[in-house]
Amino acid sequence: MAKQFTEEDDALLAELGVEVEEKKTAARTPREERIIAGFEEIQRFVDEHGRSPQHGEDRDIFERLYAVRLDRIGEQQDCMELVEPLDHQGLLSGAQPVPVNEEELDDDALLAELGIEAEVSPLTELKHVRSSAEKRAAEEVAGRERCEDFETFKPLFEQVQKELESGLRETRPFEMKAEIEKGRFFIVGGQKAYVAEIGEMTLTDQGRTDARLRVIFDNGTESNMLMRSLQRALNKDEAGRRITDPTAGPLFSDDMIDADEASGTIYVLRSKSDHPLVADNRKLVHKIGVTNMSVEKRIAGARLQPTFLMSDVEVVATYDLYNINRTKLENLIHRIFAPAKLDIQINDRFGNPVVPREWFLVPLNVVDEAVERIKDGTIGGFYYDVNNARLERRA
Known part of the structure; x- marks a missing residue:
């Protein structure tokens, strides 16, 4: 480690007949410092990308700037002589310098050559740089x-x-x-x-x-x-x-591949409730839901739950799911059949009024068709016609 001498040390050394010489470093002009700093940025780019910066509108703005800067350095004799000792990557090989040009390598001027306007002059603050393209x-x-x-x-x-x-x-x-x-x-x-x-x-x-x-x-x-x-x-x-296009992807078991993992099940239930609205339309009233557990477990204790109309239910259809967002799929199904949502209110076991969700006046064959159209990605072109109880193609 180099020792820093104080004035007292200098005096003592002088008595011993030893002269202390100060190490002089060559002072550089601000322009030279700027050129060296700019060349070092080019070198860092080469170290990172393994190649020289290239021109072209499809290139990153900084790469294009470095490419122009490297060209300008290679064209000026004084710039070449200044950075040549630093050029361990051979970036200046083959350059043809011209007589010394005192014009500074100003970043704004380089950007102007690219057809670019810089609203902020320092290179590190080019937040508003926009190419002509x-x-x-x-x-x-x-x-x-x-x-x-x-x-x-x-x-x-x-x-x-x-x-x-x-x-x-x-x-x-x-x-x-x-x-x-x-x-x-x-x-x-x-x-x-x-x-x-x-x-x-x-x-x-x-x-x-x-x-x-x-x-x-x-x-x-x-x-x-x-x-x-x-x-x-x-x-x-x-x-x-x-x-994205309206395709649901691999939803069901017959589309399953080895890498797929089961995501759940669409279930369609029929209620055994003696409520007049349900009893009069038993073949049409269906609960449609999605679960990630077994359907048997999902409907256990149905007669105690308002969501099942405080009654036992019958499972009339199930469809296994794979690689699908259950919540989004359930929302999609409910949106399709929203015009046929069952308007019913019942009391829970504490006597509180409840309006159950997920119950619809829809024939089972239409539910089957909707599932198939979700499966093949065509459901977006259809809507449920309540009056005719069928899916209709959108105009």
């Missing part, structure tokens, strides 16, 4: 016009919202451009977006595919944006999501 994408999303035939699409948005609430559809983070297809729904800028049309596929100057879209938004507007513009908007929006 990003600005074009934002303008396309924002540049909407009134959708003249929105009444055609409005029912689609209403149906999607119902299916989201019931669990038939889900929202998931947007991942790749391949997810953008005709008929798909997304959430961007806080609004649902429907891809109504996709034009002819073309190639960009960078050799990437693109196409003109007709995108309808749930606020009654539309935009003829590019596919890559929608992609960028979804990637930029932290809340951007894609809405």
Whole structure:
């Protein structure tokens, strides 16, 4: 460890005839310090990614900045001489320097070369940096016009919202451009977006595919944006999501694979209650529920429970479930048959009035059909017609 000498030490050494020389370090200008710091950032990028930074609009903004900075360093003789002793990665090999240029390597100037505006000058605070491509994408999303035939699409948005609430559809983070297809729904800028049309596929100057879209938004507007513009908007929006198609996945035992785990059972019960409303419609009154225990255990002591109409019940159908959210599935079934919900009030064993849930005036064959349509993912296109006691296809 180097010893730091005090003034008294210096005096004592002087009496011994020993001269103390101060170690001098070469002072660097602020510009030189900035160039070295910038070059070290490039080196850290190379250490992390195993390659030099590359140009291109699809690259991260900092990578593009490093690529331009490296080019500028390699073009200026004084910059080359300054950082060459540090270049253990050979980043400057093959560079062709030109005579010294006193122009500083200013980050704002480098960003300007990329067509980027920085609202905050320090590199570490580029929170509002937007490329020209990003600005074009934002303008396309924002540049909407009134959708003249929105009444055609409005029912689609209403149906999607119902299916989201019931669990038939889900929202998931947007991942790749391949997810953008005709008929798909997304959430961007806080609004649902429907891809109504996709034009002819073309190639960009960078050799990437693109196409003109007709995108309808749930606020009654539309935009003829590019596919890559929608992609960028979804990637930029932290809340951007894609809405899954209405498929329930492997629900039932005949779809079971080795990796599946049983999640529960849909049960359909018929009441033995002597309540006049039940007795007069016994073949139609059914309780439909979902449980993760055995049905026998679920209905044990039914005559003591208001949810079972304070009466014994008969199990008329069961359907085993696999890899499914029981709560969402139960909500979906109840939403389908909500128009036929049984309006009945009974007293519990303490004499308190109770309105039981999960009882419906629905024929058993219609329950079977609904389960099959949940299974094959087509239930979203149907509703329960109370007057005709059957599932009808939506217009």
